[in-house]
Amino acid sequence: MAQTWPARTITAIVPFAAGSGADVVARIAMEEVSRQLGQAIVIENRGGAGGTLGSNIVAKAAPDGYTILATGALATADAIYPKKPYDTLRDFTPVIPLGQQPLVLVTAPSKNLNSVGELIAAAKARPGALNFASAGIGSASHFAAERFRAGAGFDAQHIPFRGAAEALTDVLAGRSEFFFLPLAPALPLVTEGKLVALTVSTASRASALPQVPSIAELGFAKAAYDFWVGLFLPAKAPRDVVDRWHRATEAALQMPAVQARLAAVGVEPMPMTPDGFSAFFRAEVEMHIQLVKLANIVAQQ
Numbered sequence: 001m002a003q004t005w006p007a008r009t010i011t012a013i014v015p016f017a018a019g020s021g022a023d024v025v026a027r028i029a030m031e032e033v034s035r036q037l038g039q040a041i042v043i044e045n046r047g048g049a050g051g052t053l054g055s056n057i058v059a060k061a062a063p064d065g066y067t068i069l070a071t072g073a074l075a076t077a078d079a080i081y082p083k084k085p086y087d088t089l090r091d092f093t094p095v096i097p098l099g100q101q102p103l104v105l106v107t108a109p110s111k112n113l114n115s116v117g118e119l120i121a122a123a124k125a126r127p128g129a130l131n132f133a134s135a136g137i138g139s140a141s142h143f144a145a146e147r148f149r150a151g152a153g154f155d156a157q158h159i160p161f162r163g164a165a166e167a168l169t170d171v172l173a174g175r176s177e178f179f180f181l182p183l184a185p186a187l188p189l190v191t192e193g194k195l196v197a198l199t200v201s202t203a204s205r206a207s208a209l210p211q212v213p214s215i216a217e218l219g220f221a222k223a224a225y226d227f228w229v230g231l232f233l234p235a236k237a238p239r240d241v242v243d244r245w246h247r248a249t250e251a252a253l254q255m256p257a258v259q260a261r262l263a264a265v266g267v268e269p270m271p272m273t274p275d276g277f278s279a280f281f282r283a284e285v286e287m288h289i290q291l292v293k294l295a296n297i298v299a300q301q
Contacts, residue, residue, distance in 0.1 A: 075088075133178075149295070183267075
């Protein structure tokens, strides 16, 4: 099949809104993957329900390599949506990670919270009074905030939105105190002074925001959370097509121009084979299930 594939336009589903972290990473990578494969790749944003709506489209698609999913939220679905319309571990074939990037803990300048210490102190002074926005229940921004909240030992009210853009609007307006925003959309707003960056969610500092401390160096190593994006085909996709996708994407990610664009938005490489990515993915699914139990997150119907 790989000798004749691809013979027509490919659809890449991003199960979050345009401009989201997953969308930015996918668009950078897919532009070059399209050239590697010699076919157009159309990106469709199908947001909603923490990424499960768009993921379901791919789960139900023909396993012919012409529909692919670009997300990291698939690893959170079992933890949040026990009654979702697909089986996370059986209905997808992990192909390759596109990269990982920190999430940035941001707040509006009007809140006068200039450090993680000040945010924690404010939250503990008024238990449950502070709001934190997310791109939706089960999104990376939600889980990063829950890991931070649990690690720092304070209560806050979760305000979920249908996407990062709506959550960001709420934070900029000062209605929510904080938000873990992917580094790509956070960078220009932090640079322009429209948002204050308090920490990044990873174990080490982000090269794109070297002045901002990592959450681990602030003493919350167990609160570290990596936001990653990977490619998934429907289950039963032919192995030769999976391998072709992997080779084309790996070649695209090694192009200097692609690496430079990804680095500019803080994305670090995650080189893995399909089998290695599959093992990593299964471990991520289990980690999120345990996090839901630790943070007492209510599963969605």
